[in-house]
Amino acid sequence: MEMKMAVLPGDGIGPEVMDAAIRVLKNVLGRYGHEAVFEKGLIGGAAIDETGTPLPEETLEICRRSDAILLGAVGGPKWDHNPASLRPEKGLLGLRKEMGLFANLRPVKAYAPLLSASPLKREFVENVDLVIVRELTGGLYFGRPSERRGPAQHEVVDTLQYTREEIERIVDKAFQLARIRRKKLASVDKANVLESSRMWREIVEETSAKYPDVEVRNMLVDSTSMQLIANPGQFDVIVTENMFGDILSDEASMITGSLGMLPSASLRSDRFGMYEPVHGSAPDIAGQGKANPLGTVLSAAMMLRYSFGLEKEAEAIEKAVDGVLRAGYCTGDLQVPNGKIVGTDELAGRLIEKLGE
Amino acid sequence: MEMKMAVLPGDGIGPEVMDAAIRVLKNVLGRYGHEAVFEKGLIGGAAIDETGTPLPEETLEICRRSDAILLGAVGGPKWDHNPASLRPEKGLLGLRKEMGLFANLRPVKAYAPLLSASPLKREFVENVDLVIVRELTGGLYFGRPSERRGPAQHEVVDTLQYTREEIERIVDKAFQLARIRRKKLASVDKANVLESSRMWREIVEETSAKYPDVEVRNMLVDSTSMQLIANPGQFDVIVTENMFGDILSDEASMITGSLGMLPSASLRSDRFGMYEPVHGSAPDIAGQGKANPLGTVLSAAMMLRYSFGLEKEAEAIEKAVDGVLRAGYCTGDLQVPNGKIVGTDELAGRLIEKLGE
Numbered sequence: 001m002e003m004k005m006a007v008l009p010g011d012g013i014g015p016e017v018m019d020a021a022i023r024v025l026k027n028v029l030g031r032y033g034h035e036a037v038f039e040k041g042l043i044g045g046a047a048i049d050e051t052g053t054p055l056p057e058e059t060l061e062i063c064r065r066s067d068a069i070l071l072g073a074v075g076g077p078k079w080d081h082n083p084a085s086l087r088p089e090k091g092l093l094g095l096r097k098e099m100g101l102f103a104n105l106r107p108v109k110a111y112a113p114l115l116s117a118s119p120l121k122r123e124f125v126e127n128v129d130l131v132i133v134r135e136l137t138g139g140l141y142f143g144r145p146s147e148r149r150g151p152a153q154h155e156v157v158d159t160l161q162y163t164r165e166e167i168e169r170i171v172d173k174a175f176q177l178a179r180i181r182r183k184k185l186a187s188v189d190k191a192n193v194l195e196s197s198r199m200w201r202e203i204v205e206e207t208s209a210k211y212p213d214v215e216v217r218n219m220l221v222d223s224t225s226m227q228l229i230a231n232p233g234q235f236d237v238i239v240t241e242n243m244f245g246d247i248l249s250d251e252a253s254m255i256t257g258s259l260g261m262l263p264s265a266s267l268r269s270d271r272f273g274m275y276e277p278v279h280g281s282a283p284d285i286a287g288q289g290k291a292n293p294l295g296t297v298l299s300a301a302m303m304l305r306y307s308f309g310l311e312k313e314a315e316a317i318e319k320a321v322d323g324v325l326r327a328g329y330c331t332g333d334l335q336v337p338n339g340k341i342v343g344t345d346e347l348a349g350r351l352i353e354k355l356g357e
Numbered sequence: 358m359e360m361k362m363a364v365l366p367g368d369g370i371g372p373e374v375m376d377a378a379i380r381v382l383k384n385v386l387g388r389y390g391h392e393a394v395f396e397k398g399l400i401g402g403a404a405i406d407e408t409g410t411p412l413p414e415e416t417l418e419i420c421r422r423s424d425a426i427l428l429g430a431v432g433g434p435k436w437d438h439n440p441a442s443l444r445p446e447k448g449l450l451g452l453r454k455e456m457g458l459f460a461n462l463r464p465v466k467a468y469a470p471l472l473s474a475s476p477l478k479r480e481f482v483e484n485v486d487l488v489i490v491r492e493l494t495g496g497l498y499f500g501r502p503s504e505r506r507g508p509a510q511h512e513v514v515d516t517l518q519y520t521r522e523e524i525e526r527i528v529d530k531a532f533q534l535a536r537i538r539r540k541k542l543a544s545v546d547k548a549n550v551l552e553s554s555r556m557w558r559e560i561v562e563e564t565s566a567k568y569p570d571v572e573v574r575n576m577l578v579d580s581t582s583m584q585l586i587a588n589p590g591q592f593d594v595i596v597t598e599n600m601f602g603d604i605l606s607d608e609a610s611m612i613t614g615s616l617g618m619l620p621s622a623s624l625r626s627d628r629f630g631m632y633e634p635v636h637g638s639a640p641d642i643a644g645q646g647k648a649n650p651l652g653t654v655l656s657a658a659m660m661l662r663y664s665f666g667l668e669k670e671a672e673a674i675e676k677a678v679d680g681v682l683r684a685g686y687c688t689g690d691l692q693v694p695n696g697k698i699v700g701t702d703e704l705a706g707r708l709i710e711k712l713g714e
């Protein structure tokens with residue numbers, strides 16, 4: 001089987017971390033005897049500059065003929081004052097919707113060599129190993145109307161909208177994931193206020209009948225935002241709607257204090273997926289060769305696991321990351337005690353070395 | 358001037374902490390020569406049990422003829438399975454809406470004797486002194502439609518709705534508050550996705566012309582949920598819409614690790630206000646005389662400040678709280694190193710003693 005991957009480096013540090021990740025990816029694929037083709041596309045600010053739109057049709061075509069997408073980062077001050085339709089993040093939102101990527105997975109895991117980097121005390125972080133499953137193509141992000149109205153446009157509305165099917169598929173995805181993990185699911189809503197949350201809760205209840213081995217509990221979003229700080233170790237899988245997920249997954253990404261390490265996957269029901277680091281385009285350090293490639297590298301590992309079923313290969317990458325950190329190598333954003341700060345390319349080289357050991 | 362206060366103890370530990378707070382309040386008022394009348398009303402589960410509704414008309418009347426409301430806590434497992442309209446929190450939501458309490462203020466401040474209680478490392482917490490100003494009577498909480506629809510009710514919508522005036526008054530309130538504090542305002546929205554957020558941002562921009570001495574910046578809600586953990590000391594006043602405020606203020610309430618200490622105020626444009634601790638009704642320890650009264654006591658101090666303009670008296674209470682903690686007295690939920698755990702009533706007594714020093 002030849003694997004086809006769309007590669008969208010994007011803006012800021014996107015191209016650098018992508019180059020590093022592709023080197024690592026090619027190395028591991030070669031080692032295990034897989035063939036892959038990589039096709040590059042434009043997205044975000046880079047696409048606006050070159051084609052006048054953040055998501056060119058050509059990019060969509062590349063993605064459609066691929067098995068998975070690896071994305072760097074989009075955005076930067078250069079485009080911050082563009083009108084809404086010409087903003088880099090529109091490319092991202094468009095891609096999610098066009099490709100039907102309704103399930104965003106964001107794992108947050110404590111790495112032993114990085115424990116001291118957390119704003120939280122050690123005992124609150126050391127056992128953290130959770131995944132947030134965020135609904136990604138519905139809710140307030142895409143509901144209509146979203147407009148001004150009334151006399152002199154004095155009123156404004158946005159719409160939190162879901163169909164039963166949209167909720168069912170994301171809840172089911174989360175149960176599936178919980179089943180292959182520690183079998184604990186927290187479903188997060190605001191059922192004491194929102195009708196959509198009450199429907200969400202009903203669907204969780206119904207779906208749980210299919211997964212008797214998974215222990216599920218319903219939590220309110222405000223209480224969850226507390227618990228993520230007070231006791232993050234209690235969570236295994238968390239599932240929630242789009243906007244709640246946006247807020248909670250960013251909150252969760254601070255728990256370990258190592259944003260640059262975090263990967264993400266955006267999936268649908270088949271094996272297709274888009275994979276990208278959680279960090280942004282970091283324009284302040286772009287082009288300096290010092291960006292942390294590990295978020296993108298770990299996203300590539302998720303890609304191997306979820307889109308290609310290559311569990312061993314994914315684990316090889318994850319082990320290499322762990323090994324390199326334990327050996328004391330890191331980029332400037334990471335706080336490895338007595339660590340040696342190296343550049344993006346050297347860190348990729350160290351990973352490749354570890355893969356060979 | 359005779360001050361009139363509505364006292365709504367509510368459920369769980371509400372009555373105990375309220376009794377303690379009223380003792381302290383009466384003491385400080387007596388000391389400064391003020392006269393006050395207190396009128397008790399039912400709310401929440403207690404009101405459901407006695408009158409069949411979480412917000413009886415009589416309670417509303419008591420509130421309408423008062424200058425301010427002091428509230429304990431509402432809710433408990435006993436009413437958790439009631440239909441939506443017969444839930445204790447409906448009493449709270451109804452009171453906010455009926456009395457027009459559109460501005461919820463939640464201060465979060467680090468107390469030196471309690472620093473070690475935080476999940477966050479000391480250096481992240483010690484300078485924290487922020488207030489979240491949350492819009493409380495609009496947005497997703499009250500927007501219509503909020504309903505199931507379509508064939509077989511397969512679709513659900515909630516509506517995030519604001520008028521220009523609703524946004525203007527809360528933003529203005531936040532600027533006013535920033536002006537009498539450290540003059541730094543962070544306005545939180547999701548302007549890259551929501552039309553309501555774009556209107557919000559425009560109004561912040563317009564209003565800022567009236568407050569040239571206040572430094573204002575716009576932040577995205579996801580980024581704010583990160584920054585509250587990564588660097589909470591950067592914030593002075595934060596203003597945001599209802600649902601974002603619900604999530605962020607609960608997140609912020611965990612920063613210090615001492616939820617039981619946190620007060621809140623819900624205000625409108627005149628001096629009327631409702632004051633309540635941030636903690637819940639804690640049914641597990643209700644009736645045992647060990648609940649922490651300090652959140653309610655500090656809410657009473659906010660009441661003196663905002664509804665009655667009694668700054669000296671408010672500060673006297675706040676100093677007494679600080680003094681009692683420094684002397685090592687606390688309730689079981691607080692972690693004062695080498696502290697002496699005492700009951701609700703004894704802690705109130707210690708506060709009264711301090712007030713006399």
Ligand SMILES: CC(C)[C@H](C(=O)O)[C@@H](O)C(=O)O
Binds near residue numbers: 089092093246550579
């Ligand atoms: C850029 C923005 C529209 C996007 C979102 O809110 O979904 C981002 O915050 C994310 O979480 O990927």
Ligand SMILES: CC(C)[C@H](C(=O)O)[C@@H](O)C(=O)O
Binds near residue numbers: 222450603
């Ligand atoms: C009880 C609930 C409806 C309420 C809210 O969401 O406003 C509570 O969480 C609060 O913050 O006071």
